[in-house]
Amino acid sequence: MRVRLFSRALVTVSIALLFGAMIPNIFVIAPRFLGAGGVAKAEIGMIMGAYQVATLAITPFIVPLAARIGFARVLSLGCGVAGCGAMWFAYADGLPWFVAARVLQGLGFAAIMVGAAAFVAETAPPSRLGEAMGITAIVTLMAQALGPVLAEFVQQHGSYHAAFLTGAIVGGAGAIAALAMPPSTVRIERGRAELQRARPALLALMLSGLGFGAAWLFLADFARSRGVYSIDSFFWPYVGAALFSRLALGKLSDRLGRHRTAAPALLGHMLAFAALPLVHHSWHLFPIGLAYGFVHGTYYPTLQALVVERNVGPRSKAAAASTFAFGVGILAAAFFLGPLAQLAGYTVMYVTAAAAAGVAALAVMFDDK
Numbered sequence: 382m383r384v385r386l387f388s389r390a391l392v393t394v395s396i397a398l399l400f401g402a403m404i405p406n407i408f409v410i411a412p413r414f415l416g417a418g419g420v421a422k423a424e425i426g427m428i429m430g431a432y433q434v435a436t437l438a439i440t441p442f443i444v445p446l447a448a449r450i451g452f453a454r455v456l457s458l459g460c461g462v463a464g465c466g467a468m469w470f471a472y473a474d475g476l477p478w479f480v481a482a483r484v485l486q487g488l489g490f491a492a493i494m495v496g497a498a499a500f501v502a503e504t505a506p507p508s509r510l511g512e513a514m515g516i517t518a519i520v521t522l523m524a525q526a527l528g529p530v531l532a533e534f535v536q537q538h539g540s541y542h543a544a545f546l547t548g549a550i551v552g553g554a555g556a557i558a559a560l561a562m563p564p565s566t567v568r569i570e571r572g573r574a575e576l577q578r579a580r581p582a583l584l585a586l587m588l589s590g591l592g593f594g595a596a597w598l599f600l601a602d603f604a605r606s607r608g609v610y611s612i613d614s615f616f617w618p619y620v621g622a623a624l625f626s627r628l629a630l631g632k633l634s635d636r637l638g639r640h641r642t643a644a645p646a647l648l649g650h651m652l653a654f655a656a657l658p659l660v661h662h663s664w665h666l667f668p669i670g671l672a673y674g675f676v677h678g679t680y681y682p683t684l685q686a687l688v689v690e691r692n693v694g695p696r697s698k699a700a701a702a703s704t705f706a707f708g709v710g711i712l713a714a715a716f717f718l719g720p721l722a723q724l725a726g727y728t729v730m731y732v733t734a735a736a737a738a739g740v741a742a743l744a745v746m747f748d749d750k
Contacts, residue, residue, distance in 0.1 A: 389693040404486065406532075410536060425598075435486075437491075447500075453559055453562035470548075499508070582691065589738055591718070599717075618674060624674075647710045655731070710737075
């Protein structure tokens with residue numbers, strides 16, 4: 382008998398995750414706003430990266446907090462805090478205030494992402510873990526596309542201020558939606574996750590996160606430097622391809638195997654980022670977004686499932702570790718790739734991100750030997 386995948390737990394956490402994950406993705410237009418205001422690339426990296434520092438700092442405490450107050454309250458709190466950070470950014474004036482706003486967003490987003498991943502890892506049927514991770518990946522990818530599109534629309538028809546305030550409204554909606562989540566019937570195990578056998582997958586997540594950060598933190602300012610003032614042509618095909626890969630290929634890694642699914646997708650990631658320096662018109666972003674959406678929607682939940690399976694210990698903490706590893710890559714993008722772009726330009730930055738994805742593919746390939 383086939384185990385049921387969709388349940389009240391998966392549906393409600395997906396709705397809360399959609400709203401919550403839109404908040405930081407509204408801020409992909411922030412580098413363009415800051416760059417147009419004369420903020421240096423290194424300082425843009427500092428502002429955007431403060432979010433990731435906060436996310437990583439709080440991540441180890443999210444699962445223990447969920448054990449005390451429940452996953453629903455953790456996600457609701459996360460959406461509320463991230464929404465407050467969005468409102469703060471809208472009224473910020475000066476580097477310290479922008480950094481503080483991003484810190485609030487990062488603290489909230491950690492609760493959203495880690496809480497959702499851990500909840501799914503604990504409640505999903507083991508035989509359909511890859512599919513369940515894929516569903517939440519679809520939701521996250523939808524937020525990653527809808528957030529920028531919503532921000533672009535509000536900014537073009539209103540202002541940057543109004544676009545950033547939209548994040549606060551979305552946060553309030555997410556906080557309410559999260560309270561509809563049922564309590565987890567699984568008791569979170571005590572102890573640490575033993576992740577020695579998952580290290581190659583964690584490394585791949587970290588290196589692929591470097592490219593993700595390079596796109597989400599700097600794409601708007603990079604496009605502006607090439608005379609392209611809208612990045613919709615990247616995000617719409619991105620979400621469409623990501624949705625297709627998760628809906629059409631959601632069972633692929635469960636059947637074909639994690640390594641044989643993730644490695645080719647990571648190579649596709651490498652090629653997509655290697656093509657970014659060739660962008661000179663808005664339509665150039667379309668095929669790159671299409672390719673990146675397809676491969677990211679394939680390898681990310683596959684690597685997450687691999688980490689959980691290779692772990693000896695609490696599944697929720699393994700899921701949190703996979704999110705943490707990806708976040709380390711995004712943090713490195715902010716504090717390493719930002720200064721690199723300042724010194725050598727965006728072309729060198731994106732080629733470096735592409736090379737990192739190639740190393741990630743090799744790590745997965747050799748792990749399968």
